[in-house]
Amino acid sequence: MTIDWSWISDHTDDLTTLTVSHLQAALSAVLFGLLISLPLAVVAHRVRPLRGFLLGLSNVLFTIPSIAVFVLLLPVSGLTRTTTVIGLTIYTLVVLLRNTVEGLDSVPTKTKEAAKAMGTRPLRTLLTVEFPLALPVIMAGVRIATVMSISLVSVATYIGDGGLGQLFTDGFQRNFPTPVIVGVVLTLLLAVVADAALVAVQYALTPWTRRRA
Amino acid sequence: MIQFDAVHKRFPNGTTAVHDLSLAMPEGGVTVLVGSSGCGKTTTLRMINRMVEPTSGTIRVGGKDVQQQDAAELRRSIGYVIQQSGLFPHRTVLDNIATVPLLLGWGRRKARARAAELLETVGLTPEAGRRYPHQLSGGQQQRVGVARALAADPPVLLMDEPFGAVDPVVRTQLQDELLRLQKELSKTIVFVTHDIDEAVRLGDRIAIFRTGGHLVQCAEPAELLARPADDFVADFLGAERGLKLLSLRTLAEVPQGPAPEGGTWTLVLDEGRKPLHWASKDAELPVRPLQDTDSLLSALNESVASPTGLIARVDTAGVLTGVSSRDDIHEHANRAHTEVVAA
Numbered sequence: 001m002t003i004d005w006s007w008i009s010d011h012t013d014d015l016t017t018l019t020v021s022h023l024q025a026a027l028s029a030v031l032f033g034l035l036i037s038l039p040l041a042v043v044a045h046r047v048r049p050l051r052g053f054l055l056g057l058s059n060v061l062f063t064i065p066s067i068a069v070f071v072l073l074l075p076v077s078g079l080t081r082t083t084t085v086i087g088l089t090i091y092t093l094v095v096l097l098r099n100t101v102e103g104l105d106s107v108p109t110k111t112k113e114a115a116k117a118m119g120t121r122p123l124r125t126l127l128t129v130e131f132p133l134a135l136p137v138i139m140a141g142v143r144i145a146t147v148m149s150i151s152l153v154s155v156a157t158y159i160g161d162g163g164l165g166q167l168f169t170d171g172f173q174r175n176f177p178t179p180v181i182v183g184v185v186l187t188l189l190l191a192v193v194a195d196a197a198l199v200a201v202q203y204a205l206t207p208w209t210r211r212r213a
Numbered sequence: 214m215i216q217f218d219a220v221h222k223r224f225p226n227g228t229t230a231v232h233d234l235s236l237a238m239p240e241g242g243v244t245v246l247v248g249s250s251g252c253g254k255t256t257t258l259r260m261i262n263r264m265v266e267p268t269s270g271t272i273r274v275g276g277k278d279v280q281q282q283d284a285a286e287l288r289r290s291i292g293y294v295i296q297q298s299g300l301f302p303h304r305t306v307l308d309n310i311a312t313v314p315l316l317l318g319w320g321r322r323k324a325r326a327r328a329a330e331l332l333e334t335v336g337l338t339p340e341a342g343r344r345y346p347h348q349l350s351g352g353q354q355q356r357v358g359v360a361r362a363l364a365a366d367p368p369v370l371l372m373d374e375p376f377g378a379v380d381p382v383v384r385t386q387l388q389d390e391l392l393r394l395q396k397e398l399s400k401t402i403v404f405v406t407h408d409i410d411e412a413v414r415l416g417d418r419i420a421i422f423r424t425g426g427h428l429v430q431c432a433e434p435a436e437l438l439a440r441p442a443d444d445f446v447a448d449f450l451g452a453e454r455g456l457k458l459l460s461l462r463t464l465a466e467v468p469q470g471p472a473p474e475g476g477t478w479t480l481v482l483d484e485g486r487k488p489l490h491w492a493s494k495d496a497e498l499p500v501r502p503l504q505d506t507d508s509l510l511s512a513l514n515e516s517v518a519s520p521t522g523l524i525a526r527v528d529t530a531g532v533l534t535g536v537s538s539r540d541d542i543h544e545h546a547n548r549a550h551t552e553v554v555a556a
Contacts, residue, residue: 119289
């Protein structure tokens with residue numbers, strides 16, 4: 001298997017476009033996943049009876065095969081980026097919801113009690129005490145969801161999207177390995193870079209976890 | 214002043230935590246709630262800032278029924294120090310202290326300036342303000358807890374076993390600091406502990422609770438030690454009740470005379486007339502000089518340890534003012550006891 005280097009240099013613009021599109025799809029999914037998970041996690045954390053139901057539901061959604069999700073969404077949103085993002089978002093929920101609930105659970109009762117006893121109202125306690133303290137666990141979920149989404153975007157090639165995934169079909173159809181290898185390498189790079197960026201974000205957001213005494 | 218009137222607390226599981234409590238906690242004084250675990254002392258404390266709601270009865274702080282006030286606003290007007298400090302791990306020490314001022318809308322700069330001031334009040338360096346709670350020792354964290362409670366200068370301070378998790382040496386230091394602060398600030402303090410020695414040390418009044426949330430006796434420490442209401446209180450106060458009573462009296466009234474000369478033992482002074490040690494022909498024994506503010510108990514202890522039965526008395530600068538004999542100390546101890554018992 002040899003790599004045709006000239007193909008790469010001839011297609012840098014296409015590769016850039018595909019990489020950006022790939023990343024956009026994955027990041028949008030994580031972002032929407034968070035927007036849905038955070039409030040749901042608060043509900044699951046506060047209302048015990050709903051907790052099992054919500055976590056169970058996210059598990060069930062996760063077990064639907066990805067291609068089936070896209071097929072099921074076709075009548076709703078057609079062959080569009082929206083379908084890709086909705087599909088990916090559904091898969092992020094299982095990690096994001098579970099980790100956010102666990103993150104909120106991990107906040108020490110004593111700390112929440114202290115906030116209340118100082119006269120902090122519940123919403124402010126949630127935003128300024130509970131979420132910040134849950135952040136390390138939530139971020140662990142965001143990292144998994146991001147890497148998972150980056151690898152899953154390719155599946156959306158079946159509905160004409162799929163970012164770097166298009167390189168796989170292209171190479172496969174023409175029996176030409178270069179695009180496939182480039183696609184794999186770029187996907188991996190994207191995942192590694194995104195993960196590193198998230199580690200950096202978490203480091204910046206959680207100064208108190210550094211220099212453990 | 215904090216006033217409990219016929220306050221009753223039953224938890225949903227059926228246990229009665231506080232039973233028909235009527236109690237006044239005087240303004241500007243330290244009221245210590247003491248008793249074994251499960252006696253309702255913490256519940257009583259937590260009903261004051263509505264962390265626990267009473268089942269019936271009324272609680273007034275400064276004449277106002279707490280039930281009629283917004284819970285969050287009420288809590289901001291009452292300082293609260295919790296077991297093992299309960300600091301916010303994700304905020305710097307300075308921001309921890311600034312919590313209530315920020316909630317009150319002081320603005321960040323003013324709140325931080327106030328926090329920096331309090332850092333000094335509780336004996337911490339400005340450098341400590343930039344740290345996170347986990348980077349401090351247990352004792353330092355507890356000081357931050359006190360500073361945080363004082364930040365908005367509330368008239369009332371609730372302290373729930375604040376020094377329970379630190380070692381005895383640090384605990385004594387923190388108690389001393391609290392007494393020193395209280396002398397300056399005259400807050401109305403409600404202090405929960407299960408340690409009777411701590412109660413005797415800190416309390417202007419001590420309320421003893423029995424399991425089931427019954428208040429058994431509430432009195433000044435001396436009164437409590439001299440006349441426990443029943444066997445339960447007497448047991449709780451322990452066998453050294455008499456000695457504890459002596460810990461409440463100071464040495465000030467015990468007469469003193471000049472240091473003896475020409476005996477077997479002489480008290481050796483340095484050039485500034487500060488006591489160094491007891492010396493005989495062939496031995497030296499340490500001396501621990503006492504000031505007027507020291508307790509009769511420590512005087513008694515020192516006189517037992519002294520080879521002559523004499524204790525060295527010094528002024529605040531450590532300069533010898535005279536000596537007192539074991540007999541004088543005994544006589545005053547007796548008198549103190551009789552006085553309280555007969556009062």
